[in-house]
Amino acid sequence: MTSFYARWAALIVIALILSGLTYQHYQQNLASVTPEWIVKNNSSPTPSIRLEGMVKSGSLSGNLDEGQAEFQLVGDSANVAVHYNGSPPENLRELKTLIVVGQWDPAQQVFRAREIVLVTNYGFVVSAYLVAMIPLILLVFSMSRKVTSLFQVIKESKLYEPQAEFHVDSR
Amino acid sequence: MSLLPSINRFIRHIQRFKGWFGGAAALCLITGMYLGLITSPPDYYQGEIVRIMYVHVPLAHTALFGYTVLFVGSLWYLWKRDPLIDNMCHAAAGMSAAFTAVALVTGSIWAKPTWNTWWTWDPKLVSFAVLLMILAGYLMLRTMVEDPEQEGRYAAVLAIVGGLDLPIIYFAAEWWRTLHQPLSISLRGVSISGDILLPLSIMSIGFTLLFTYMLMIRTQMLYLVNLFDAKKGRLLSQVHLSKVGQ
Amino acid sequence: MWTQGKKTGVIISVLLVAGSLGYLALGNFGQNLVYFVTPSEVRALPPERTQQKVRVAGMVVKGSVKTQSDPVGLTFELTDGTATIPVVFRGIPPDLFKEGQGAVAEGHWRDGQTFYSSMIMAKHSEDYMPIELKRAGVELPKKDFMKTLSP
Known part of the structure; x- marks a missing residue:
């Protein structure tokens, strides 16, 4: 026994x-910030962070096949402009909730993203x-x-x- | 013909090694989960959520495997009337029901973030839920009949009739219009890339071994329960007879 | 040999199995109950059926998705290879909804020209691979999507 x-x-x-x-293994993927947080702290540059929000309808432009895109990411009450520059995004679409990885640029007031990932759903x-x-x-x-x-x-x-x-x- | 009388002895012999099955199952499942949760890449379309496949698909396969064991065992029982095979069928039905229920729930958890619904009346889903109903009916029948010989016979017939559901489940997404995706591994080839196929296969082997291990324990358990009841019954009848004899 | 209660139990369990199988044989897989219809079949729907809610499945035509913000929703086209129907959807589509992939829309076919839907489900295919392989242009063997619509 x-x-x-x-x-x-x-x-x-x-x-x-x-x-x-x-x-x-997944600890660094668990944290993400909202557009509201970015708007509140918009005067200082950030280290590389993950920003989660929904792509606003009608805001997506740029050349997706060359990995260039500009869009607005919306949260509950705030919008953040995102400039994406990286490999061609597989899953970028309007009205879709996504996580963009990159840094906030306080001078231009845009979020410079180099990676777009799906919501993790852990x-x-x-x-x-x-x-x-x-x-x-x-x-x-x-x-x-x-x-x-x-x-x-x-x-x-x-x-x-x-x-x-x-x-x-x-x- | 020499194989036929030895199946009973074969089961008794292999029962002695059941610990090895349990150990191998634990090893496969731990390795599979390490590969599936940590080293395998996310899917291009589903992302991280594809990791649910490593439990859902093996569980569903194992539930079907369990019913196949029950189906073949029932045919064998009707032919040979071996009470040990009857115990094995009863055990296979119980374990298959457990795997079916768990596969349904994990499937539902996978469906919400991918399809956008917890449940839908899709032929593949409905026929799989029907498998759970059939097994529930089977297990209910087994508790209702008093005479063990009669119980085994009726249950075997019920299991064989219910076996009609097996090909329906397996081929539902090929034969009918379903929301469920078609088979990934079929005559068309394998539509899963190597990094994702590896944890899936290891988990599949692991769950099949786990099922076999659980089947062995449960067969032994039912055998011992029957043995205990029979011995107790014999004692009681002796007491009874000796009282009558006075 | 059996008590009355036991006998009822046996009958119930047999009925459970027989009923389940009967439901499979007659209810769900009968000719009049199919899980979804294709865009060609929607176009041919008799007028009395257009009052009822139907599910229609097809491939989302590439380049056809247009979103609106007020009210939130989108329009797109569903095709089965022979016919294409326009769909108007109110709400936020599921995350796996994508151009060039399958979708099932639930709603009404109105005026013989537009499908109005309030519920979309994503119908994903059976291939799985990491994004690096997809970018490298690897195509794994899979069932032709249009064939999954009307087998």
């Missing part, structure tokens, strides 16, 4: 290490993995424990000897 629990403890440790590694990914793994692992755990305890019960109740003598004291 001790080795039974030791094995499960080892599995949990590995699972924790794996989730730690995954979290560390919440969906994490919940799909948890929904898949937790019930299955709990099921394996409870079934293995049931088997172990059944072995124990059958052994202890001496039911296992098929030809056991059986006497009932009738008085």
Whole structure:
């Protein structure tokens, strides 16, 4: 029974290490700022940041095939002008929520983006993995424990000897 | 003919190595998740959300594999009437139902950010939900019949009839109009690039091994429960007989 | 041999399986219930069917998407290779909605010329690859999209 629990403890440790590694891997992708934040801090240049917002309808112009684009990114209450210069964007479209990676230029009042990425949706990914793994692992755990305890019960109740003598004291 | 009587012995023999199946399953799933979550690249069109595929698709395949085991086992039971095969069928149905339910939920989580809906009455989705209904009916039937011989027989017939759903699920997106995308691996070729195919295959192998491991544990569990009940019943009947004999 | 309750249970479970299979055979896959119609079929819809909500699927024609900001929405064209219909959509389209990819629009075909929709779903294809391969122009083998519309 001790080795039974030791094995499960080892599995949990590995699972924790794996989730730690995954979290560390995606940590820099988790933070993003909103257009409101940019508008509030528009006087100073920023380091490379991720800005999330929706491409305003009718604002997209430039030569997409050559990797040049200009558009407005809208948040809940503010707009930010974005100049993109990089490889041809695969997923740029009006009325689409995106993340642009780059720096804020306070002199020109534009966000200079060099990369456009899709919204990461990590919440969906994490919940799909948890929904898949937790019930299955709990099921394996409870079934293995049931088997172990059944072995124990059958052994202890001496039911296992098929030809056991059986006497009932009738008085 | 020499193979036929030995299937029972084969199951008992392979049961002794079930720990290896569990270990291999854990190894494959951990490697697959490391590759799928950390080293594999995002998809050009779906981005990071494609990582849900590494659990959803293997789970769905394994659920179908589980029903195939149940289908073949039921045919075998009707032919040979081996109670161990009956236990295996009962176990396969329970495990297949668990995998089907989990595959449905993960599919729904994948559908929302890609298709923009949690559920839609698409033939592939409906036929897969019907598989869960069939398995629920099967498991209900197994609790209802008292005589084990009769229970096994009825359940086997039900499982064979329900097997009609398997090709429907698999080919739904090829035969009918669906929102669900067609098969990625088919006679047309493989439409998944290597970096994405690798974690998908490892997770597929891992979930199949996990299913096999769970099937073994559950078969053993049902066998022991039956054994325990039978022994208890025999004792009780002895008590009963000795009372009557007085 | 069986008590009454057990017998009912058996009948219920058999009915559950038979009913599910029957639903598959008759309800969902019958001739009169298809998941979506194609643009050519929409153009040929009889007038009485235009009152009902229909789903139409097709490929979003490249260069046809135009957005409006007030009210938020967009217009685009859906094609199945033989016929093309204009679609007017109110709302924010799903993120995977894209020119040259599949889309399913739910709504009404009005006046024999325009499809008004309030719900769009993205129908993605079965190929998966990293963006570097896509930029390099790699095409993986997949089912012709137009064939997935009317198999």
